[in-house]
Amino acid sequence: xxxRVVSTCFNEAQLLPFYLRHYxxxxxxxxxxxxxxxxxxxxxxxxxxxxxxKDWPYGPGMDDDxxxxxxxxxxxxxxxxxxDWVIVPDIDEFVWCKDIRSELEDADRNGxxxxxxxxxxxxxxxxxxxxxxxxxxxxxxxxxxxxYSKPIIVKPNMGLEWIPGRHDFVNxxxxxxxxxxxxxxxxxx
Numbered sequence: 001x002x003x004r005v006v007s008t009c010f011n012e013a014q015l016l017p018f019y020l021r022h023y024x025x026x027x028x029x030x031x032x033x034x035x036x037x038x039x040x041x042x043x044x045x046x047x048x049x050x051x052x053x054k055d056w057p058y059g060p061g062m063d064d065d066x067x068x069x070x071x072x073x074x075x076x077x078x079x080x081x082x083x084d085w086v087i088v089p090d091i092d093e094f095v096w097c098k099d100i101r102s103e104l105e106d107a108d109r110n111g112x113x114x115x116x117x118x119x120x121x122x123x124x125x126x127x128x129x130x131x132x133x134x135x136x137x138x139x140x141x142x143x144x145x146x147x148y149s150k151p152i153i154v155k156p157n158m159g160l161e162w163i164p165g166r167h168d169f170v171n172x173x174x175x176x177x178x179x180x181x182x183x184x185x186x187x188x189x
Contacts, residue, residue: 004029004083006074012091013039018135020048026100064164078156094185113158116177117184119148148186
């Protein structure tokens, strides 16, 4: 089973170490589309063995229309590359599950095409210090937030289309795809 994580980036140097460390534990590949970061983000991505940095392909700005095009392109690329699952978090979002690879193998056997992870807002006193631990080991306070329960893990050939913002699919309620074993930890505070 091959897992690819795909995200976008603009000046995310403060959270990138946590993001790369977290997804590097279970993803086979991490692809990040950078939009002209000038804070060292691009260099951090290039240093990660599992990560590939690509240029943002749609000109200035990261509006919803461009994002929808990017996710469609990323899924087409994943089909071409024979990827089994694609995870599409923002840099401040951490998909957590006790054993992600095993749970995705089960989802594969059950014929699932997408998984909505249960959303949680993480809270802490500012950004945690990068001491080598996972962000969710340092910041264990938070609150359930149904707004952040979103379909974030997908089969690349799922045949579904996100609404702008990627918090739901067109004509498929995210609740129909909820798997409470998966948490989406959003580091916001």
